[in-house]
Amino acid sequence: MKKIVFLLLFFTAIFGYSQTKVSGVVIDDLGEPVAFANVLFKNSTEGTITNDNGRFYMESENAYKTLIVSFIGYENKTIALSSKVTYEMKVVLEESTEQLNEVVLIAGKQSKKNNPAVDILRKIWAKKRENGVRKFKQYAFDKYEKVEFDLNTIDSALMKRKIFKGLEFVFQDLDTSRITGKTYLPIFLNETFSKVYGDNTTKQEKEEVLGNKNSGFDNNQAIIAFVKDLYQDYDIYDNYLKFFDKSFTSPLSRTGVDTYNYALRDSAYIDNKWCYNIVYYPRRKNELTFKGDFWVNDSTYAIKSINLEVTKSANINWVKEIYIEQDFDVVNDSVFLLKRDYMLSDFSFKKKEKSKGVYGKRTTVYDGYVFDKERSKDFYKTDGNPFDPEVVVKDDAFWAKNRLESLNKDESGIYKLLDTLKTVPKFKSYYNVISILGSGYVEIDKWNMDIGSVYDVFGFNDAEGPRLRLGARTYYGPNDPWRIEGYAAYGFKDHKMKHGISAKFLLDNKSRLIVSGGNRRDIEQLGVSLTATNDVLGRSIASSSLLTVGANNRLTNINLSALSVEAEPLTNVRVSVGGTFRTLSSALPNDFSLDYVNLESSGGISSEVRQFDFNTILIYTPGKRTIGHGVERRDINDNYSTLLLNYTKGLEGVMNSDFNYSKLQFSYSQPWQIGGFGRLYSTLEVGKTFGEVPLGLLNVIPGNQTLFSNYGTFANLDFYEFITDTYAALHLEHNFNGRLFSRIPLIRKWNLREIVGLRGVWGDLSDGNITLNSPANVNTPLLAPSQKIYYEYSFGIGNIFKIFRIDFNFRGNYLDAPEARPFSVTGSFGFKF
Numbered sequence: 001m002k003k004i005v006f007l008l009l010f011f012t013a014i015f016g017y018s019q020t021k022v023s024g025v026v027i028d029d030l031g032e033p034v035a036f037a038n039v040l041f042k043n044s045t046e047g048t049i050t051n052d053n054g055r056f057y058m059e060s061e062n063a064y065k066t067l068i069v070s071f072i073g074y075e076n077k078t079i080a081l082s083s084k085v086t087y088e089m090k091v092v093l094e095e096s097t098e099q100l101n102e103v104v105l106i107a108g109k110q111s112k113k114n115n116p117a118v119d120i121l122r123k124i125w126a127k128k129r130e131n132g133v134r135k136f137k138q139y140a141f142d143k144y145e146k147v148e149f150d151l152n153t154i155d156s157a158l159m160k161r162k163i164f165k166g167l168e169f170v171f172q173d174l175d176t177s178r179i180t181g182k183t184y185l186p187i188f189l190n191e192t193f194s195k196v197y198g199d200n201t202t203k204q205e206k207e208e209v210l211g212n213k214n215s216g217f218d219n220n221q222a223i224i225a226f227v228k229d230l231y232q233d234y235d236i237y238d239n240y241l242k243f244f245d246k247s248f249t250s251p252l253s254r255t256g257v258d259t260y261n262y263a264l265r266d267s268a269y270i271d272n273k274w275c276y277n278i279v280y281y282p283r284r285k286n287e288l289t290f291k292g293d294f295w296v297n298d299s300t301y302a303i304k305s306i307n308l309e310v311t312k313s314a315n316i317n318w319v320k321e322i323y324i325e326q327d328f329d330v331v332n333d334s335v336f337l338l339k340r341d342y343m344l345s346d347f348s349f350k351k352k353e354k355s356k357g358v359y360g361k362r363t364t365v366y367d368g369y370v371f372d373k374e375r376s377k378d379f380y381k382t383d384g385n386p387f388d389p390e391v392v393v394k395d396d397a398f399w400a401k402n403r404l405e406s407l408n409k410d411e412s413g414i415y416k417l418l419d420t421l422k423t424v425p426k427f428k429s430y431y432n433v434i435s436i437l438g439s440g441y442v443e444i445d446k447w448n449m450d451i452g453s454v455y456d457v458f459g460f461n462d463a464e465g466p467r468l469r470l471g472a473r474t475y476y477g478p479n480d481p482w483r484i485e486g487y488a489a490y491g492f493k494d495h496k497m498k499h500g501i502s503a504k505f506l507l508d509n510k511s512r513l514i515v516s517g518g519n520r521r522d523i524e525q526l527g528v529s530l531t532a533t534n535d536v537l538g539r540s541i542a543s544s545s546l547l548t549v550g551a552n553n554r555l556t557n558i559n560l561s562a563l564s565v566e567a568e569p570l571t572n573v574r575v576s577v578g579g580t581f582r583t584l585s586s587a588l589p590n591d592f593s594l595d596y597v598n599l600e601s602s603g604g605i606s607s608e609v610r611q612f613d614f615n616t617i618l619i620y621t622p623g624k625r626t627i628g629h630g631v632e633r634r635d636i637n638d639n640y641s642t643l644l645l646n647y648t649k650g651l652e653g654v655m656n657s658d659f660n661y662s663k664l665q666f667s668y669s670q671p672w673q674i675g676g677f678g679r680l681y682s683t684l685e686v687g688k689t690f691g692e693v694p695l696g697l698l699n700v701i702p703g704n705q706t707l708f709s710n711y712g713t714f715a716n717l718d719f720y721e722f723i724t725d726t727y728a729a730l731h732l733e734h735n736f737n738g739r740l741f742s743r744i745p746l747i748r749k750w751n752l753r754e755i756v757g758l759r760g761v762w763g764d765l766s767d768g769n770i771t772l773n774s775p776a777n778v779n780t781p782l783l784a785p786s787q788k789i790y791y792e793y794s795f796g797i798g799n800i801f802k803i804f805r806i807d808f809n810f811r812g813n814y815l816d817a818p819e820a821r822p823f824s825v826t827g828s829f830g831f832k833f
Helices: 002-014 116-130 221-230 396-402 409-421 425-439 767-772 774-778
Strands: 020-028 038-041 047-049 055-060 066-070 077-080 085-093 138-152 183-199 204-214 240-243 246-249 260-270 273-282 290-297 303-310 319-330 336-347 357-371 441-444 449-452 458-461 465-474 482-491 496-508 513-524 556-570 573-586 609-620 642-650 661-673 679-690 726-735 753-764 790-800 804-811 823-829
Touching: 020 038, 038 055, 047 055, 047 290, 077 085, 116 260, 116 273, 138 409, 183 396, 183 409, 204 396, 425 441, 425 449, 753 804, 767 774
Parallel strands: 020 085
Antiparallel strands: 020 055, 038 047, 038 066, 066 077, 138 183, 138 357, 183 204, 240 246, 260 273, 273 290, 290 303, 303 319, 319 336, 336 357, 441 449, 449 465, 458 465, 465 482, 482 496, 496 513, 513 556, 556 573, 573 609, 609 642, 642 661, 661 679, 679 726, 726 753, 753 790, 790 804, 804 823
């Protein structure tokens, strides 16, 4: 959510030349738009098809004097172009009255059988593993990537707004997009040059970044990380292409014939190779699909060039246009290698044609291919952070040599423009406001400190009543080798101050050796997680949620001190060893008890737990990518799995610790992209406690008494409803991304998204632990789901007004439990693509 807010607010607030340009709309004689009509320059292979609204834009570096527009069932329209630039054309197609002797299918619903385009597509499938770098055992190539953001649809009204007073100089030189025909102002540019090595026999690949250059925001890793996450690599031969957390069906997919219409439009020699031109467009609206065309060789069935444009009706938010071009070079008679990849995205709050927004453009150029040079397995072992934007910053001489595509006039001017803007006080003010909204922190440069997070200032719970919190952290830069962070909070009902403070130091960057520690005294809701909280500053939303179901009175006073050492001996393998000491007591003793049997205490009962634990944690995150080399790094992808193994040993007598026990826990989380059917999130967690411990140290099945949907919790369980020392839990949540709703005519225009969930847990509680905690059983029944698996299922509707989601949760069993909630409604909101 924060990533999208940051991008839209930042680029909205601050801000080619060709021989022939045309744009307009194609309609029929009744004034209705003609979607997917063919638009070509006469006597050329350069063309496009209209979008869902009948609109088109096209430009060429060549000079053309005639435009041809065609559609099945209509007369072809030939239009003379009197000037190099012709915008806002209105092309009216008339119905054909002639009986055709031979029908050439170029639009409309296409047959899957006896279709030459589909026959060619099947040959592409058969040959796709033999094309490109796949033909060789090993490969290597140079890769130059250029990512640019532009403020688009600039008009005189925008220039005269008060927000730009004093910044008029940025509008002196404007250009027009060759894709959309809109004026734009470049405002951000990032360049990266790297060497890529791969081995198809061992399925290994390594990218070595040799240079990076950033315009204006070298230290803002939020922007850099967002860009890297936004524009990840893809392969057009794959069945599905992932953009903006969505899985689009590729026009070359094996499932493409069920998703797209295909038509053979033309054939021609391109680079001395005979190629077929195939047009494709979606069979249905509101699905994650493209429209466009591609040229394919007649013998190798390798793609020579392809363009993809996301259809207007696609179920995606905040993105008005996505346009992709890929060109391939013919190295010899049988090898087609990717030469250039261009992608344009038009980000906007609205999808209306004239709405203002931000272009995001990525151009990737490939060169210097070398094949069948074998390298050792050790060569492919990457370090923990292969991309370090500060270390690889290079001078102009490096870029003059390695820039595989020259910057145009506008791109070259970005560096100078941003250097100038950074000296303008008004620009600094805009930047600071948007930075606060994106990061949640207020930067105090004079003190090298951030104040925040602003999103945690207010809270409420039954023990504290209204709560105020103020936090701060040191911040010299995004790659600080150390960081100190803390907060203070005050409850207006209990009139008590709370605090938390932590520090972490990076001792060795190569092994990611980090020492951290801290202390927290606060009120915590511990019943929302199966794992004990060892994060000194971590606090669940349920601890001070403004909106809850029932009484949130099972709260705990916690005094936690922690010290740990962490290292990353292998890429994405983290090992942490440390110790924690905590004291636990009920924050509301009349409503919630942590009492347990203690024959050594007066009265035979103790109300406070003092416990020292030794912890060892192993975390493996295969496929995870990060950015930065300081004590804190940023993730730049979210499609990796997480495996966690946690061993806790309680040591009786150390610092007057009360209990001797062992606890072993394992969890596995994995997102699954299920082709064009959306994304499945899964989490499996198991654990066992060896020994007898009080309630505060047992495993509480996580309930949810807030009104917010919270993955990993059970929506219809109250806090502490089930308590275990042995458990196994599974959470499944699948988001169809509108796949089902898009087939319902009455609601498909709403772009709703369907989410289904299933979660279950089995657990047990030993007789020894029941006996030990019998005093607490008075107001906290010690129940475990041991007789049968407790389960819930849910149905959700997402993307309501683009920001809301509602979940309807149903309790599957244990309905005879006191005050059991058989049904609940939870929700969430956020900006998602």
